[in-house]
Amino acid sequence: MAAATALRANPDRNFRYWLLTPAIFLLLLVGLFPLFYSLAVSFMRIDMMDTDTSFAGLYNYGNLFKDKRLWEALGHTLLITVIALPIELLLGLAMAYLFLEKMPGRQIFVSLLVLPTIISPIVAGATWRLLFDNRFGPINQILGWFAGHPVTALWTINPRLVYPAIIFCEIWQWTPFMFLILLAALSNVDRSQTEAAAIDGAGFSRTFLRIVLPAIWPVMAIAILIRGLDLVRIFDIIWALTSGGPGTMTETISVYTYAQGFKQFETSYTAAIAFLVIVILTVVVTWAIRRMGLAK
């Protein structure tokens, strides 16, 4: 009797941990195990074409620094990111401002504008490849109407056109994402403050910089971070449009990693690339979070 009372009074303190165990185990299994396994693989000599799986030490990591194509791929990724991200942000912000006020058919327009974001990137890339096609695509045809003569621009081959084509697709697909997030943020800005600023004679830029931007900044920073990370991982659109070509001119780090892992079968080296990317991204994201004030 006394024991039962004691049990009721002091239930097993560890019971709550037991309840959490399955969830933690699952998280470790699907989250951390692959990570640690990949890390282990990156120190080995695994290649799908060979049976040698011996320990390689830092061999694969050493090769990273000698791999010109890898650093070029990182450069291509950076190039796309630094061009596409600001354009998406500015266009998204402009569109959000445009749709901030009530207007007839606003809901329908917003829904239509968001459509590209819903499409799978690989489908979007394949669609744009068709649109850019020299023989069957309408883009050259439309340009031809304006030019007054047939236009045979090779959008996915010509070195001068291939990046504009990729960046255009990327902006077409993801600007609506920025737009949607920024529209929500702008809708929550305290109107009384902007109205007061207007009464005090503040212009648009002053109001935006002093009142609107600080108000929407936490949301905008998150949107920049999400899109920035997406752009660093960009794969589908590139793969569908150019497969990294011409040559390796548009090969991004994701495309290169895929090529090493699933076309060249360099399993361990691919794991090393993946960890290099993780390290770079961790440093950049940590810096960005601090810089953007998101850590507060």
Next chain:
Amino acid sequence: MVTRRDLGKIGLAAGFAGTFTRPAWAESAADIAVKAAQQYKGQTISIVWEAGLQSLDPLNFSGPKWKELTGIDVKVVEVPVAEMFTKIMQDFRSGAGAYDALNVIPAWMPDLANAGALEVLDPFVDKYAYRDELQKIAPTYRDNQMMVNGKIYGFPDDGDVFVMYYRKDVLGDPALQAAYKEKFGQDLPVPPTTWKDFDQVGAFITEFTGGKTFGAAFFRESGYGNFMFQERFRTEGGKFFDGETMKATINSDAGVKVFTDWLAENKFGPPGVEQWGFVENLAGFLQGQTAMTVSWPPYGRWAASYGTDQEVMSWVPKSTIAGKVGYAMPPGGHPELAAGFCLSVSSGSKNKEAAYLFIQWLNSEAVSLERVKLPYALRDPFRDSHFTDPGYLALWPDAKDYLAALQAGANNGLLDLSLLQTDKYEEVLRQSVSKLWAGEDPKAILDAAAGEWDAITEKIGVDKQKAVYADWAAKSGAYPKM
């Protein structure tokens, strides 16, 4: 009214009736396979097959027929060709045993066989008396695409070969011929047999017609360009490696000439030809926009409108040139035996015997003949009997010339380069072609490619690769006999 489709069905029925009602003393390989396989009734075997049109063969024809004859279900695993090697290797390395039978591109065979992913077929071949019928496969395929280290790992099952197609009406136009003679002081060669003549004729047609009909178009998209380069490079006298040192020699004068000539040829081809792959080139030729091209055998059948009335072929542009097409060897006379397929058994299969019996049946003389005649199939004639089959010869008026060109191609064809980790070398070539269209200098591209090839060879092991290359280079179809 009896339609072509009905005729096809009657033909198939008659073929099978002939095949499966023979007396016991004349048992064919197909009969033997069917009888032996009946013990596995109720089982399911899986086979990896290229996704798309290729898969219609086992899905619509051979799979259901096999089920009817043996009670064995065939599960067709459709995989895009670019992923087939990866999937097969992944299945093997993981030990999953998900695939029983496989379609394997011959150039992959050394890699797959050396890795242990393929089952040695010799014991089955002997057990099920298939050697005689195997011998009737056209020698190029039989002698070059079946074995690794003296053991059979696959049955050649697709006579893929590049053929030159040309418009007889365009090249035979008296006005064009007269103008050509006036300009060059020589008769217009019909068809051109050297690349020099081909380029001259092609440029002249474009000039003469004012671009209404372009002289020629080709596969220029890098995936196909790899095959085109391999053929052209060797017909220009190029060798892939120095056999002693295993240093890559693709940056030789022959390689640079190929790339330089390609750039010149693009100028008399349709605008944007640099982007052309299988479908673009097909559409250009079938719609009468180009006078000459080089491609795989289905172009010839579809140009003659054979099989294109089938619903599954609705994507093929309607031919406007039926009856006007000539078939010949590509200039140089040594066409690439580009890609192709062999039938193999996965070493990880849990149904090896049943899988083997299925591929023996598919590959047998009787059944393969029906398969290469399927209007929608992409399997091309590969047995001596296919080239002379009266039924095939009667499929369209010029089928005789077509089959003669395919047979000549089989006899003179050049094998795809096949080494350890071939795809790594081919990937470098694909990228090189892509760089060429981006405007880079041919010599610089090929110097870089040769450097990359050397790095791949060194990583694999020079001596190891040297032995494999020596084995490949000794094959009859490795280099043209000059």
